Amino acid sequence: MTATLTPPPASTPPSPRTAGRATRTPKPVLIELRRGLGPWTGAAVLLTILVTMYGKAPGWQGRWADATNMLHVTTGMLVGPLALAAGCWQGGRDRRRGTLDLWESAPRSPLRRLFVAVAPSALWPAAGVLLGDAVCLLATWPYASGGRPFLELLAADAVAVAALGAIGHVVGRTVRWRLTAPLLGIIGYVGLGIGAYSHQPVRWLSPASEHQFLWDRPVWWFGPVSMAWTAGLALTALLAYGLRRARLRPLALVPLAVAVAAAALILRLPTDEGPWRPDPALARPLCDDGTPQVCLTAVDERLLPEVSAALAPLNARLKGLPGAPVRWVGGPFGPARPGDVELPDAAADAVRGRLPHPDLYLNSAVSWLFSDTCEPGDGTGRDAERASIINLAVIEWLAPTPLGYGPDPTVVRPYIDRLRAKSPAAQRDYLGRYLAANTCHPDEVPVP
Template identity: 80%
Template structure:
């Protein structure tokens, strides 16, 4: 006798999980690929310029801001445009519009990948780069309000591109829109006047500056307002409520008005005394940098140590080496070259080159037109080069040819320490703009 197996009534039935339209839209199509492309674009660009931004929060923030505005923005614009024209290119626009959902809701679901994926990618790239900067900075903070405004701007550009793709579903619209967007953002970023700060890619070297507190939120309101205006105007074009598009438009216009009232020269940036505060060592001559570059102070002091040993106690020698936005503040101060420009991740990779630059600045006089002429000009130039070479030899493959100055260098090296100090005092006291006053070793 054969037993017949029948399913038990208590056996659990398979449950079908309903996938929300938003989740399905985010997971398919061009969205994930756009996010990956934006992450790679930003990170590869930042990696190629890492030595220039990893030592300061200001440099890292500025570089991320420009990269997001000028590279990620046009990429999101083009990708959103391609995504927006997808339904008409496939011939499924009528089928999509037959879905029993309000037109604006369908539009917001469809535009989500074009806006959210690039924005999330920029946010991820910002986090990676800020973490890579953190071990090497001395002071200050990253201006996260500006980075948040960049995320909103990239999302807004993706949404605007989606609307353009729906209106003009031509296949070449997306690449052309990306090119036009890049050119427009670049031109706006480097324009003259307050209008340049309306561009998401406007650059500012704010080593000792900070933005006004409202600039980040207002910038986000400007770009988000434009995107929402376009979305509402397109999504409500066939029904009631089209006047709702005027609300985000009014917000965008108000935000733009605030930005356009900024001072033409300063823009939204103001000097921050806490960042420009001087931090000095206890050497003689003293070396002073700003609080932003405090971690560089031991490196700079060590690089200048051989020169300071020769200058110590010499009449006319500097009392302090000063680095920062204001330069010398009292008699005896001597301005330093910008150590941050030569630094890589908070360190000086070529201290000999920095020392040579400091000596060059020490002996650089501002001569009037017609000075440094006459029969002794060539000889004075050779002596000047010899003194620089004696105090700080030029590294290989850098600087001018020192062959003509070699005899004077040998004379200086052959002198006794007392004679060297005497000559150095006479050279510092001379007016090097007049060749006949330059003492010969």
């Protein structure tokens, strides 16, 4: 019996597309971004921003300027030190594991190896900042009216956090002490805080400097120059470390020169105003059609119906009285013409574009209406105490406050009862006389 040997079938070579997929290896930077402390740092940054902003949401969610300022301070004061400490710990990882020699033996230039290693320390914190900013701005969008978020400043914050992470990484590679990371975070927190609350132009170099003027806008060049300042410092540290054994080390002077030039430009800003300038478009008044008129700025356009409704009972009593306000005005410039009366800041009492306590806001507006600018020595005499009690009684009569907020009822109750017992005509007559009186002179205050 003869055995027949059948040759095995020839293997089919893989297609070029399949072969390329099989031999394709992930890029080193992608491998580094997926391992180590980087993803956890990004998550910690995002959580820090969201938790901090959520706890103060009523204070920033109604205005773009408030949201931007709160994000800026949160990023600078909390996220910046966190990025420093995390970058430092990430930078010392290979030294702690004893794999630094293996990493440096890779067939790549020292500078390229350093930029691959530093990517998680810089990119993950910046990504966490940008994602946290996006979430908070989306939460502000349904309630904010005039103005816009200063995206260039938020981008500069992300660059500053990436720069701090990179600087921390270099420190972690240089210093062998295990407690360097937490200590560096503490030093960063103290340094950023001192810089932010300084009264010198150096405060505007800090990524945590605070600004609370709601009708201003930053000069157009401040965001890019701030990026050049922080990124220049980080590149200087990276080049100085990565080229420490090469003849090209003087290249580190190039980003250092850029950082110094950017810092010099920022330091030329005025100490108080810094990069901020008044924006007439944000401060323009928007008025209702009532009598007296209620006028707010474009920043608080959404609050105008709420404020008008809160003041409606008072306006009905003041309408047509001599000495009554012609306009209630709110904004940065105060009363601009005769008959204007300044309003309390509506946004300070608002929550997400609404006035949760319109009665308290009305009470504040009446208090401002009857607050005269007194000179030293005014408000004295034998009638001073009585005039003060009458003033409280008139305010409570026109705008009663909820229980627990107003003055002692046993003191003001007799005058309030007298005012309520009067006929409507007598009440208008007394209110007209009280508006004409100067409350700084107690003898001029009419007794109900």
